[in-house]
Amino acid sequence: MNTTATKLAALLMAAGLLAGCSSGPRAPDWQLEAKGSMDRSVAAYMEGNSRVETAELERARGQLTRSGRADLLATAELLHCATRVASLVLDEPCSGFEKLRPDATEAQRAYADYLKGRVQPQGIALLPETQRAAAAGNAGALDGITDPLSRLVAAGVLLQTGKASPAVIRQAIDTASAQGWRRPLLAWLGVELRRVEQGGDADQADRLRRRIELTQNMPAPVKP
Numbered sequence: 001m002n003t004t005a006t007k008l009a010a011l012l013m014a015a016g017l018l019a020g021c022s023s024g025p026r027a028p029d030w031q032l033e034a035k036g037s038m039d040r041s042v043a044a045y046m047e048g049n050s051r052v053e054t055a056e057l058e059r060a061r062g063q064l065t066r067s068g069r070a071d072l073l074a075t076a077e078l079l080h081c082a083t084r085v086a087s088l089v090l091d092e093p094c095s096g097f098e099k100l101r102p103d104a105t106e107a108q109r110a111y112a113d114y115l116k117g118r119v120q121p122q123g124i125a126l127l128p129e130t131q132r133a134a135a136a137g138n139a140g141a142l143d144g145i146t147d148p149l150s151r152l153v154a155a156g157v158l159l160q161t162g163k164a165s166p167a168v169i170r171q172a173i174d175t176a177s178a179q180g181w182r183r184p185l186l187a188w189l190g191v192e193l194r195r196v197e198q199g200g201d202a203d204q205a206d207r208l209r210r211r212i213e214l215t216q217n218m219p220a221p222v223k224p
Contacts, residue, residue: 034063038076042149045083046181070103078111085115086152088187090160115153117160130154137163142171148179159191166195186215 041056057080064073077096084092097104097112104112110123114135119127124135133141134154141158145151155172158164164172169192176185193208 030063030066034060034072034076037063038079042079042083046087046149046176046179046183048182070100071105071108074100074104074108078108078115081112081115082149082153085156085160086149087184088156088159088191090117090156114157117157131157134158137161139163139165142168148175148181151175152181152184155188164191169195182215186212189215 037056037060041053041060044050044052044056057076060076061073064076074097077094077100081092081094081097084090084094094112094115097108101109101112107126110119110126111128111131113119113123114127114131119135124132127135128150130145130147130150131154133144134157137158141154142151145154152172152175155164155168155175158168169188172188173185173192176188189208189212193205193212196204196208
């Protein structure tokens with residue numbers, strides 16, 4: 001299972017209700033199935049497989065609604081929206097979460113606002129610790145983030161708030177490349193291409209175009 005999705009989900013939920021701890025009583029099947037589906041949904045989206053992503057997300061939603069708890073479903077919706085921010089799909093509304101906002105936790109509402117780049121100062125303390133520096137617009141916000149998806153989310157927030165330095169863009173490219181995540185890699189390569197074109201570096205622009213073409217022409221991952 002995708003440990004990146006698991007880590008971010010755990011960060012989004014203070015109680016870690018989707019984490020399925022290895023010690024203590026075994027988590028109910030619906031929790032384990034929801035977690036597995038969210039892991040696969042995140043991985044499929046980042047790899048560029050929208051069909052699998054949608055199918056697994058619907059399975060996770062179905063399992064989570066069995067609990068009758070809006071906060072659990074809200075976590076899945078926030079994780080779904082976080083993948084969009086990581087991939088620079090910044091104009092897509094987080095509609096699944098917004099339907100649940102009245103019954104979500106205060107921390108979840110703060111995180112949803114953060115993903116839109118408009119978290120209030122008083123909400124920063126409610127965010128996962130790894131995201132607080134990005135929320136505050138700190139230049140080195142990505143340096144202390146080890147989880148790849150969390151790092152890309154922070155980079156995406158910095159970009160949409162106009163605070164992403166060239167170093168942040170390069171870190172995002174390297175992160176997506178190291179994970180084999182084609183969707184965010186193409187998005188961040190596009191950002192870097194526009195930046196170097198504006199700077200007049202024709203050689204670097206040509207290298208980036210070749211890299212983008214190579215990435216676009218990769219065969220889509222085969223799913224069972």
